[in-house]
Amino acid sequence: MTEKDSDPALTLGLLSEIEAERSTSQRRLAGQLGVALGLTNAYLKRCINKGWIKVRQVPARRCLYYLTPQGFAEKTRLTREYLESSFQFFRVARQECTDAFAECQARGWTRVVLLGAGDLAEVAVIAAHEAEVELVAVVDPARNRDRFAGLPLLRDLPPRDTFDAVLVTDVIDPQARFAAAIRRLPPQRVMTPALLHVSRGRGASDRGRAAGNEDLVGEDLIERGDAA
The missing domain is CATH 1.10.10.10 (Winged helix-like DNA-binding domain superfamily/Winged helix DNA-binding domain)
Structure with missing residues:
Protein backbone atom coordinates (compact mmCIF):
# COMPACT_ATOMS: atom_id res chain seq x y z
CA MET A 1 0.00 0.00 0.00
CA GLU A 84 -10.10 20.98 10.61
CA SER A 85 -10.86 19.70 7.12
CA SER A 86 -14.25 18.04 7.50
CA PHE A 87 -17.07 19.93 5.81
CA GLN A 88 -19.49 18.15 8.09
CA PHE A 89 -17.76 19.26 11.26
CA PHE A 90 -20.43 21.68 12.43
CA ARG A 91 -23.34 19.30 11.81
CA VAL A 92 -21.61 16.33 13.43
CA ALA A 93 -20.24 18.37 16.33
CA ARG A 94 -23.59 19.97 17.10
CA GLN A 95 -25.39 16.62 17.10
CA GLU A 96 -22.80 14.98 19.34
CA CYS A 97 -22.81 17.89 21.78
CA THR A 98 -26.60 17.75 21.82
CA ASP A 99 -26.45 14.02 22.54
CA ALA A 100 -23.94 14.59 25.35
CA PHE A 101 -26.14 17.23 26.95
CA ALA A 102 -29.17 14.95 26.62
CA GLU A 103 -27.28 12.25 28.50
CA CYS A 104 -26.36 14.76 31.20
CA GLN A 105 -29.98 15.81 31.47
CA ALA A 106 -31.12 12.19 31.75
CA ARG A 107 -28.71 11.67 34.63
CA GLY A 108 -29.73 14.84 36.39
CA TRP A 109 -26.48 16.64 35.64
CA THR A 110 -27.58 20.17 34.85
CA ARG A 111 -24.30 22.08 35.28
CA VAL A 112 -21.57 21.40 32.73
CA VAL A 113 -18.02 22.67 32.25
CA LEU A 114 -16.36 22.66 28.81
CA LEU A 115 -12.74 21.49 28.65
CA GLY A 116 -11.01 23.36 25.84
CA ALA A 117 -11.68 26.68 24.13
CA GLY A 118 -12.07 26.58 20.36
CA ASP A 119 -14.46 25.77 17.54
CA LEU A 120 -15.95 22.72 19.24
CA ALA A 121 -16.58 24.70 22.42
CA GLU A 122 -18.42 27.33 20.40
CA VAL A 123 -20.60 24.62 18.84
CA ALA A 124 -21.26 23.23 22.33
CA VAL A 125 -22.44 26.66 23.49
CA ILE A 126 -24.93 26.76 20.60
CA ALA A 127 -26.13 23.23 21.35
CA ALA A 128 -26.56 24.07 25.04
CA HIS A 129 -29.16 26.72 24.21
CA GLU A 130 -31.48 23.92 23.10
CA ALA A 131 -30.80 21.70 26.11
CA GLU A 132 -31.79 21.95 29.75
CA VAL A 133 -28.24 22.35 30.98
CA GLU A 134 -26.25 25.29 32.24
CA LEU A 135 -22.72 25.85 30.97
CA VAL A 136 -20.74 26.96 34.01
CA ALA A 137 -17.40 27.83 32.40
CA VAL A 138 -14.80 26.94 29.80
CA VAL A 139 -11.48 25.62 31.10
CA ASP A 140 -8.36 26.13 29.01
CA PRO A 141 -4.97 26.82 30.65
CA ALA A 142 -3.51 27.97 27.31
CA ARG A 143 -5.88 30.94 26.99
CA ASN A 144 -5.25 34.23 28.76
CA ARG A 145 -8.64 35.90 28.29
CA ASP A 146 -11.33 36.19 30.94
CA ARG A 147 -14.27 35.01 28.84
CA PHE A 148 -14.96 32.74 25.89
CA ALA A 149 -18.22 32.60 23.95
CA GLY A 150 -19.90 34.54 26.75
CA LEU A 151 -18.72 32.16 29.48
CA PRO A 152 -16.06 32.56 32.19
CA LEU A 153 -12.73 31.28 30.85
CA LEU A 154 -10.73 29.56 33.59
CA ARG A 155 -7.29 27.99 33.73
CA ASP A 156 -8.45 25.16 35.99
CA LEU A 157 -11.65 23.45 37.04
CA PRO A 158 -13.91 25.49 39.33
CA PRO A 159 -14.88 24.16 42.79
CA ARG A 160 -16.31 20.67 42.53
CA ASP A 161 -19.67 21.67 44.05
CA THR A 162 -20.32 24.17 41.25
CA PHE A 163 -20.67 21.65 38.39
CA ASP A 164 -21.95 18.13 37.73
CA ALA A 165 -20.05 17.00 34.62
CA VAL A 166 -17.54 18.13 32.02
CA LEU A 167 -17.53 17.89 28.23
CA VAL A 168 -14.18 17.61 26.44
CA THR A 169 -14.08 20.21 23.65
CA ASP A 170 -10.30 20.35 23.11
CA VAL A 171 -9.52 19.39 19.50
CA ILE A 172 -5.73 19.76 19.83
CA ASP A 173 -5.09 16.92 22.28
CA PRO A 174 -8.42 15.60 23.56
CA GLN A 175 -6.86 12.36 24.83
CA ALA A 176 -4.57 14.23 27.21
CA ARG A 177 -7.43 16.47 28.35
CA PHE A 178 -9.58 13.39 29.06
CA ALA A 179 -6.72 11.69 30.94
CA ALA A 180 -6.21 14.76 33.14
CA ALA A 181 -9.94 15.05 33.82
CA ILE A 182 -10.45 11.46 34.97
CA ARG A 183 -7.63 11.83 37.47
CA ARG A 184 -9.89 14.30 39.27
CA LEU A 185 -13.41 13.19 38.34
CA PRO A 186 -15.28 9.91 37.94
CA PRO A 187 -14.87 8.86 34.27
CA GLN A 188 -18.63 8.69 33.72
CA ARG A 189 -18.84 12.43 34.43
CA VAL A 190 -16.29 13.24 31.70
CA MET A 191 -18.23 13.37 28.42
CA THR A 192 -16.33 12.89 25.14
CA PRO A 193 -17.89 13.51 21.71
CA ALA A 194 -17.22 10.56 19.40
CA LEU A 195 -15.68 12.78 16.74
CA LEU A 196 -12.68 13.40 19.03
CA HIS A 197 -11.77 9.68 18.93
CA VAL A 198 -10.93 9.64 22.64
CA SER A 199 -10.08 6.20 23.98
CA ARG A 200 -11.90 5.70 27.26
CA GLY A 201 -10.67 2.18 28.04
CA ARG A 202 -8.48 1.27 31.01
CA GLY A 203 -4.82 1.72 30.18
Whole structure:
Protein backbone atom coordinates (compact mmCIF):
# COMPACT_ATOMS: atom_id res chain seq x y z
CA MET A 1 0.00 0.00 0.00
CA THR A 2 1.41 3.39 -1.03
CA GLU A 3 1.03 6.68 0.81
CA LYS A 4 -1.18 7.90 -2.04
CA ASP A 5 -3.51 4.92 -1.72
CA SER A 6 -3.95 5.15 2.05
CA ASP A 7 -7.11 6.56 3.65
CA PRO A 8 -6.36 8.85 6.64
CA ALA A 9 -9.83 8.23 8.07
CA LEU A 10 -9.30 4.47 8.02
CA THR A 11 -5.85 4.82 9.58
CA LEU A 12 -7.34 6.99 12.32
CA GLY A 13 -10.09 4.47 12.90
CA LEU A 14 -7.61 1.61 13.14
CA LEU A 15 -5.34 3.41 15.60
CA SER A 16 -8.34 4.45 17.69
CA GLU A 17 -9.78 0.94 17.81
CA ILE A 18 -6.45 -0.61 18.77
CA GLU A 19 -5.96 1.95 21.50
CA ALA A 20 -9.46 1.56 22.88
CA GLU A 21 -10.10 -2.17 22.73
CA ARG A 22 -8.90 -4.46 25.51
CA SER A 23 -9.42 -7.58 23.39
CA THR A 24 -10.75 -8.19 19.91
CA SER A 25 -10.05 -10.21 16.79
CA GLN A 26 -8.96 -8.87 13.45
CA ARG A 27 -12.28 -10.01 12.05
CA ARG A 28 -14.16 -7.96 14.64
CA LEU A 29 -11.81 -5.04 14.04
CA ALA A 30 -12.58 -5.22 10.30
CA GLY A 31 -16.28 -5.20 11.15
CA GLN A 32 -15.91 -2.14 13.37
CA LEU A 33 -14.04 -0.33 10.59
CA GLY A 34 -16.49 -1.50 7.94
CA VAL A 35 -13.80 -2.90 5.63
CA ALA A 36 -12.60 -6.29 4.44
CA LEU A 37 -10.35 -8.42 6.63
CA GLY A 38 -7.57 -8.28 4.04
CA LEU A 39 -7.66 -4.48 3.96
CA THR A 40 -7.49 -4.38 7.76
CA ASN A 41 -4.39 -6.57 7.62
CA ALA A 42 -2.84 -4.30 4.98
CA TYR A 43 -3.38 -1.22 7.15
CA LEU A 44 -1.92 -2.99 10.18
CA LYS A 45 1.21 -3.78 8.14
CA ARG A 46 1.44 -0.17 6.97
CA CYS A 47 1.18 1.11 10.53
CA ILE A 48 3.98 -1.27 11.55
CA ASN A 49 6.19 -0.03 8.72
CA LYS A 50 5.50 3.56 9.77
CA GLY A 51 6.54 2.81 13.35
CA TRP A 52 3.09 3.51 14.77
CA ILE A 53 2.58 -0.10 15.81
CA LYS A 54 5.26 -2.58 16.85
CA VAL A 55 5.12 -6.33 16.55
CA ARG A 56 6.37 -9.05 18.86
CA GLN A 57 6.53 -12.80 18.34
CA VAL A 58 5.03 -14.84 21.19
CA PRO A 59 4.40 -18.55 21.80
CA ALA A 60 1.62 -20.41 19.99
CA ARG A 61 2.73 -18.89 16.68
CA ARG A 62 1.04 -15.59 17.39
CA CYS A 63 2.13 -12.02 16.75
CA LEU A 64 1.31 -9.30 19.26
CA TYR A 65 1.23 -5.63 18.34
CA TYR A 66 1.17 -2.47 20.46
CA LEU A 67 0.63 1.20 19.80
CA THR A 68 3.89 3.19 20.09
CA PRO A 69 4.26 6.79 21.29
CA GLN A 70 4.62 7.70 17.60
CA GLY A 71 1.31 5.93 17.03
CA PHE A 72 -0.37 8.03 19.71
CA ALA A 73 1.10 11.18 18.13
CA GLU A 74 -0.12 10.17 14.67
CA LYS A 75 -3.60 9.50 16.03
CA THR A 76 -3.66 13.00 17.56
CA ARG A 77 -2.45 14.55 14.29
CA LEU A 78 -5.02 12.70 12.19
CA THR A 79 -7.81 13.65 14.60
CA ARG A 80 -6.90 17.33 14.38
CA GLU A 81 -6.58 17.14 10.59
CA TYR A 82 -9.96 15.48 10.28
CA LEU A 83 -11.68 18.06 12.46
CA GLU A 84 -10.10 20.98 10.61
CA SER A 85 -10.86 19.70 7.12
CA SER A 86 -14.25 18.04 7.50
CA PHE A 87 -17.07 19.93 5.81
CA GLN A 88 -19.49 18.15 8.09
CA PHE A 89 -17.76 19.26 11.26
CA PHE A 90 -20.43 21.68 12.43
CA ARG A 91 -23.34 19.30 11.81
CA VAL A 92 -21.61 16.33 13.43
CA ALA A 93 -20.24 18.37 16.33
CA ARG A 94 -23.59 19.97 17.10
CA GLN A 95 -25.39 16.62 17.10
CA GLU A 96 -22.80 14.98 19.34
CA CYS A 97 -22.81 17.89 21.78
CA THR A 98 -26.60 17.75 21.82
CA ASP A 99 -26.45 14.02 22.54
CA ALA A 100 -23.94 14.59 25.35
CA PHE A 101 -26.14 17.23 26.95
CA ALA A 102 -29.17 14.95 26.62
CA GLU A 103 -27.28 12.25 28.50
CA CYS A 104 -26.36 14.76 31.20
CA GLN A 105 -29.98 15.81 31.47
CA ALA A 106 -31.12 12.19 31.75
CA ARG A 107 -28.71 11.67 34.63
CA GLY A 108 -29.73 14.84 36.39
CA TRP A 109 -26.48 16.64 35.64
CA THR A 110 -27.58 20.17 34.85
CA ARG A 111 -24.30 22.08 35.28
CA VAL A 112 -21.57 21.40 32.73
CA VAL A 113 -18.02 22.67 32.25
CA LEU A 114 -16.36 22.66 28.81
CA LEU A 115 -12.74 21.49 28.65
CA GLY A 116 -11.01 23.36 25.84
CA ALA A 117 -11.68 26.68 24.13
CA GLY A 118 -12.07 26.58 20.36
CA ASP A 119 -14.46 25.77 17.54
CA LEU A 120 -15.95 22.72 19.24
CA ALA A 121 -16.58 24.70 22.42
CA GLU A 122 -18.42 27.33 20.40
CA VAL A 123 -20.60 24.62 18.84
CA ALA A 124 -21.26 23.23 22.33
CA VAL A 125 -22.44 26.66 23.49
CA ILE A 126 -24.93 26.76 20.60
CA ALA A 127 -26.13 23.23 21.35
CA ALA A 128 -26.56 24.07 25.04
CA HIS A 129 -29.16 26.72 24.21
CA GLU A 130 -31.48 23.92 23.10
CA ALA A 131 -30.80 21.70 26.11
CA GLU A 132 -31.79 21.95 29.75
CA VAL A 133 -28.24 22.35 30.98
CA GLU A 134 -26.25 25.29 32.24
CA LEU A 135 -22.72 25.85 30.97
CA VAL A 136 -20.74 26.96 34.01
CA ALA A 137 -17.40 27.83 32.40
CA VAL A 138 -14.80 26.94 29.80
CA VAL A 139 -11.48 25.62 31.10
CA ASP A 140 -8.36 26.13 29.01
CA PRO A 141 -4.97 26.82 30.65
CA ALA A 142 -3.51 27.97 27.31
CA ARG A 143 -5.88 30.94 26.99
CA ASN A 144 -5.25 34.23 28.76
CA ARG A 145 -8.64 35.90 28.29
CA ASP A 146 -11.33 36.19 30.94
CA ARG A 147 -14.27 35.01 28.84
CA PHE A 148 -14.96 32.74 25.89
CA ALA A 149 -18.22 32.60 23.95
CA GLY A 150 -19.90 34.54 26.75
CA LEU A 151 -18.72 32.16 29.48
CA PRO A 152 -16.06 32.56 32.19
CA LEU A 153 -12.73 31.28 30.85
CA LEU A 154 -10.73 29.56 33.59
CA ARG A 155 -7.29 27.99 33.73
CA ASP A 156 -8.45 25.16 35.99
CA LEU A 157 -11.65 23.45 37.04
CA PRO A 158 -13.91 25.49 39.33
CA PRO A 159 -14.88 24.16 42.79
CA ARG A 160 -16.31 20.67 42.53
CA ASP A 161 -19.67 21.67 44.05
CA THR A 162 -20.32 24.17 41.25
CA PHE A 163 -20.67 21.65 38.39
CA ASP A 164 -21.95 18.13 37.73
CA ALA A 165 -20.05 17.00 34.62
CA VAL A 166 -17.54 18.13 32.02
CA LEU A 167 -17.53 17.89 28.23
CA VAL A 168 -14.18 17.61 26.44
CA THR A 169 -14.08 20.21 23.65
CA ASP A 170 -10.30 20.35 23.11
CA VAL A 171 -9.52 19.39 19.50
CA ILE A 172 -5.73 19.76 19.83
CA ASP A 173 -5.09 16.92 22.28
CA PRO A 174 -8.42 15.60 23.56
CA GLN A 175 -6.86 12.36 24.83
CA ALA A 176 -4.57 14.23 27.21
CA ARG A 177 -7.43 16.47 28.35
CA PHE A 178 -9.58 13.39 29.06
CA ALA A 179 -6.72 11.69 30.94
CA ALA A 180 -6.21 14.76 33.14
CA ALA A 181 -9.94 15.05 33.82
CA ILE A 182 -10.45 11.46 34.97
CA ARG A 183 -7.63 11.83 37.47
CA ARG A 184 -9.89 14.30 39.27
CA LEU A 185 -13.41 13.19 38.34
CA PRO A 186 -15.28 9.91 37.94
CA PRO A 187 -14.87 8.86 34.27
CA GLN A 188 -18.63 8.69 33.72
CA ARG A 189 -18.84 12.43 34.43
CA VAL A 190 -16.29 13.24 31.70
CA MET A 191 -18.23 13.37 28.42
CA THR A 192 -16.33 12.89 25.14
CA PRO A 193 -17.89 13.51 21.71
CA ALA A 194 -17.22 10.56 19.40
CA LEU A 195 -15.68 12.78 16.74
CA LEU A 196 -12.68 13.40 19.03
CA HIS A 197 -11.77 9.68 18.93
CA VAL A 198 -10.93 9.64 22.64
CA SER A 199 -10.08 6.20 23.98
CA ARG A 200 -11.90 5.70 27.26
CA GLY A 201 -10.67 2.18 28.04
CA ARG A 202 -8.48 1.27 31.01
CA GLY A 203 -4.82 1.72 30.18
CA ALA A 204 -5.63 3.83 27.12
CA SER A 205 -6.50 7.12 28.75
CA ASP A 206 -3.03 8.28 29.73
CA ARG A 207 -0.44 8.45 26.96
CA GLY A 208 2.32 9.08 29.45
CA ARG A 209 1.64 5.77 31.13
CA ALA A 210 1.00 4.05 27.80
CA ALA A 211 4.51 4.91 26.62
CA GLY A 212 5.80 2.60 29.33
CA ASN A 213 3.09 -0.01 28.82
CA GLU A 214 2.69 -2.42 25.94
CA ASP A 215 -0.81 -2.21 24.52
CA LEU A 216 -0.80 -5.58 22.83
CA VAL A 217 -2.57 -6.43 19.64
CA GLY A 218 -2.48 -10.04 18.54
CA GLU A 219 -2.59 -11.37 14.98
CA ASP A 220 -5.69 -13.36 15.91
CA LEU A 221 -6.42 -11.70 19.26
CA ILE A 222 -5.85 -8.14 20.40
CA GLU A 223 -5.02 -7.83 24.07
CA ARG A 224 -4.15 -4.79 26.14
CA GLY A 225 -1.90 -5.04 29.16
CA ASP A 226 -2.76 -3.16 32.33
CA ALA A 227 -1.23 0.28 32.77
CA ALA A 228 1.86 0.41 34.90
